[in-house]
Amino acid sequence: MSGPPEAADRPSLLADGARAVRRALPAVKWLMVGFGIALLALGTLVVVVLTVVLCIVGVGILLLPVVFGLMRKVAELERRRLRAIGHAVQLPYDERPAGPRAVWRSLRDDPTSRRDLLWLAAYALVGFVTGLIALQLVVNGVQSVTLPAWWWLLPSGEATVVNGFVPVRTWPAAWMTSVMGIVWLALAVALSPFLLRAQTAPGRRWLPPDPSLDLSSRVAELTATRAAALNAHALELRRIERALHDGTQNKLVSVAVLAGAAQRALEHDPQRAAEILERVQTSAESALAELRAVVRSILPAVLENDGLDGALSALVAQSPVPATLSVTAGPAPVSVETAVYFTVAEALTNVARHSGATHAAVVVSRAGDRLHVGVEDDGHGGAVMHDGSGLAGIARRAEAHDGTLTVSSPVGGPTVVEVELPCGS
Missing domain, CATH: 3.30.565.10 (Histidine kinase-like ATPase, C-terminal domain)
Known part of the structure; x- marks a missing residue:
């Protein structure tokens, strides 16, 4: 007799919770990395704006190569993070322009440079806000959960949570805050994958190569891949052909020869025919085993089952x-x-x-x-x-x-x- 539904569902709920936590931990890690990159992007954006203002009086033109290089480095940090997360964002740069005039031409004519600038402006806001939300959820959760262990060690009125806005002065308040900390951490687990998706959206939108760029390198890569696929297919067919010709076919020929010998011996020497038929059975079983091995090497049955x-x-x-x-x-x-x-x-x-x-x-x-x-x-x-x-x-x-x-x-x-x-x- 089975137990109550609640008891049966409990292991499933625990397993779902464990899977959610496992998914959330990498998301929190990459959110924190993205928050650091967002701080760099925010600082770089400020430098870019100041350089543009200084260009009006002519001084900022000399700073263009340095600012341009800084912008590319920050964008490449985000590309590395996106690749580590699993988004195939490739490096679209050919070479770094040298000198203020070359930088200006790159900003004017190269769509990749303009896309980097658009990403910088968008990510400075989006990356910062999403990373800050994730950081607040985790920090407030850990602080609140652990509060009963240390709040009484502080002078009266100095134990606070939620960035110092909520004071804790009594034990009931400390335990209630600890319960709220569990809620904070549950929100961190539930929201981290969505926050990470939002944080990576500007990079996925702006950091890949522009669709208008010359795709000859990708065409060459796909051509090489197609050639490799055809070559691998030809080698696989050759391997199967050799396995069938040198193994299974030879054994089947042997079966045919022995069967003919047994038929001829059946009239004059039945005992000899019985021995030959036994060899026929052995050869047929061996050929069948080799044929099965060849079939398994094409698509293993264990993989399908x-x-x-x-x-x-x-x-x-x-x-x-x-x-x-x-x-x-x-x-x-x-x-x-x-x-x-x-x-x-x-x-x-x-x-x-x-x-x-x-x-x-x-x-x-x-x-x-x-x-x-x-x-x-x-x-x-x-x-x-x-x-x-x-x-x-x-x-x-x-x-x-x-x-x-x-x-x-x-x-x-x-x-x-x-x-x-x-x-x-």
Whole structure:
């Protein structure tokens, strides 16, 4: 007999609350980083306005290169933050103009410079306000929750909350303030993702390259990606063809030959025919096993049945080198999950064959529209990517999905293989 609904729902509520807190903590961190960048943007905006005023009398023209460089540095800090959060905001600058005249031409003719200036004006306000709200929620929450532990240590009337506006003089008031602190922290958890979305809106709007810019570099990149995808597809077809031709086909030919021999021997030597038929059965079973292996190498059944988490868990469990697994990514397109599966499989195979490691760690996470795969081992390092190597195969898979591969393997270890793949928003 099942318990009351309230008891059944309690674990679900606790799990939902824990997930909300886990989502809020990174959001609060990036809000605080954004608040710091907003302070820099606000100071830079003041300098820009003063420089414009001084340009009227001619003195500010000499300051244009310095102010222009400062504006670009602050904008690039925000681009780095956006990329770390998971927004693919690339650096659109070609080169930094030298001299006041070149800076003026850049502000007049280059849409990127004008977009940076628009972002600076918008973010100085939006970034500051959203960051201040998040800071107030967290600080007031922590201060209020912990108030009963320290308010009585202060002189009478000096214990205050809410930025000094609310004094606390009695124990009942201290405990009531502590309850309010829980409300503050709950608001911080609930509002932080929305505040972060609002804080990053100016950067997502103004800091990417202007649509009117020459897209030849992106076209070249996509052309290379398409070539890599076609090459990876051709190599995969060649691998499947070799597996079928050299393995399964040979065994099926052997089955046909043995079946013919058994048919001929059946009339004259039934005992010999029985032995041959037994070999026919063995060869047929072997061919079937190889055929199943080829099919699994195209799209592993475990990936379809158990999802990415279950498929990777099976890989880690079968690894000759003890390994741990952490998967915090949600569902992704099948092609991306397949690429992740084979990336981890190849990386763990490399660890077992070449690294001399005693332990490996596999981490799969998602930030925005990017899926990150990391495989680290404590081996002797010195891994080098060359044609025909497992790392080259991983690189081809990543390039085919417009992704990137990064390998860090100093002599002495550790070796870290990281792959980033776009997986949609």
